[in-house]
Amino acid sequence: MHTLHVELGERSYPIYIGRDLLNDPQLLGAHLTGSQVVVVTNETVSPLYLDRLLAILGERALVTEVILPDGEQFKNLETLNQIFDRMMHDRHNRSTTMIALGGGVVGDITGFAAACYQRGVNFIQVPTTLLSQVDSSVGGKTAVNHPLGKNMIGAFYQPQAVLIDINTLHTLSPREFAAGLAEVVKYGLICDLPFYRWLQEQTPRLLAREEAALAEAIERSCSSKAAVVAADEREGALRAILNLGHTFGHAIETAQGYGKWLHGEAVAVGMLMAMELSARRGWIEPAEVVAFRDLLRVINLPVAPPADMTPGQYLDLMGRDKKVIDGRLRLVLLRGMGEACIVDDATEEELVSLLETFR
């Protein structure tokens, strides 16, 4: 097992990465302070891992299980309220600990519930998908979606600990696994070129789910994210580089209806768009865009956006992005391979031209 530390002063916490962590009562127990626990999971994950988690919880005065329907389309205020209803009904108080067992949707909504329930209770992440292990479980961004935009209602709220049991990846569907790899590749592109080159080589091992390769990829992704978050917890500026591909990607997710495209799939295409724009500005070689498209194909990720989306639709949805400041859209591009930057000077013409290319 490896332990990474996210350094955030009094809000610091450990990320444990290893095999069979869901069989280790000590690890979880060290972060459970009270006698009340709420486990939030979903219909897909609960038959696989809920019993194992309950077994390592040990004796607790009150354990509530909340099993949500599976999918991004349920990450909304109504589902959040269902969690609150259960907790109020079962009389959970401020000393309770909420555990998110599942992917990014479960983690985001549980974290937001923990941030708001009685103005804040303890929270532990047990991410079971590759995407949530490398992305959404690290950094304290919690949220639900609004019909007009992803993750628009939320809080910055750090967990007490993150437990990444890489064994859980063996039950992940190929589509979900590929979507997670999109976020792994992102870390290479934005801040770790050697890791990106390693990924270009090692993708077959990852796709075969070799544990040593998985552990390496997850550790390097989490440590990149932890470093960025430690430097800029509340997304003053630096942290925004983690959103490479996300502005285009969120527009796709919102336009298609939450849940139709997986987050990682939309981000993959969004990164391709951002790279193409970076190449047009002369910041990276066009050959890198071609090679990245090839990598997405190997992973079996989409390389084109939905055929029915118009440039006007993107511009409208991107205009609602959280990174818009006083009317100026900020985009994450690559100033070079392994080196992300934020620009706010993309013109409508430049964007329309780019988006037309991808139709």
Next chain:
Amino acid sequence: MHTLHVELGERSYPIYIGRDLLNDPQLLGAHLTGSQVVVVTNETVSPLYLDRLLAILGERALVTEVILPDGEQFKNLETLNQIFDRMMHDRHNRSTTMIALGGGVVGDITGFAAACYQRGVNFIQVPTTLLSQVDSSVGGKTAVNHPLGKNMIGAFYQPQAVLIDINTLHTLSPREFAAGLAEVVKYGLICDLPFYRWLQEQTPRLLAREEAALAEAIERSCSSKAAVVAADEREGALRAILNLGHTFGHAIETAQGYGKWLHGEAVAVGMLMAMELSARRGWIEPAEVVAFRDLLRVINLPVAPPADMTPGQYLDLMGRDKKVIDGRLRLVLLRGMGEACIVDDATEEELVSLLETFR
């Protein structure tokens, strides 16, 4: 005008108290950073003060007015979502500033919306009721109610500034004004005995809404609250003393249906119960309880709880209180006049006996 400072490190903010502050564009302008503003108010307050506020906002690129129905029964997730819908529809981004113009309900729900919208935007309080001026606008507690408990869903989120224009008190209904005085009296009881004695003397001047007396009462209340909050922002222990009368009071509000009893009315009776319990423990003189009941009568506040509530109902509702820790109910009592304390050793027998007395 007087300025108090709530000292919370990087989250510190000023409270301005004075006459005609709603005619001063400078004061508000100094705390408005971006070109987008959302004013949240209610149907009662908007005809009185909204135009005045809009006038001092000056030229802004985007101003959204959200006018909520008036009443505690609307302080819920549905109303919160209506605010989000309007903000998303009008494309407010992270640089927007939300202004709460109204009483405690408007302030609590607007503050919570500001805490969650795009994970946090700027927020200014313009409280227009006595209760919100001395209580809910200071200290950063924001929340909405859950059907099973008051203020159960919320956040600690500090405003950029609080503007208390005491002129707004001249339009307050006698019932709302009396409810606000209950919270004023609370500060005397918990931590400022000279102030409590002053209030016993000066209540007629306050009831006549003499501005000098009002300014004095508001300043002393806010400075007591600011001192407590600065010492314990997230209610570790000390801050809980601000909840004198609130555990009983919240049970009354929840049982009667939000909005039937005003918060200050329920707290008044709750404080009477807490004083009676303190007297039974020999901590304060029984004569003080009698004198306090007389003071409530002078203010025209209730001195008895709803006739239909049973001890069992209180115990059930109080068992859901946020101050319950691992099953132990914590109550705020008076160890002496002007000196609150927290106890967790009240037995069911002691409480039932107390509650029976009040039937």
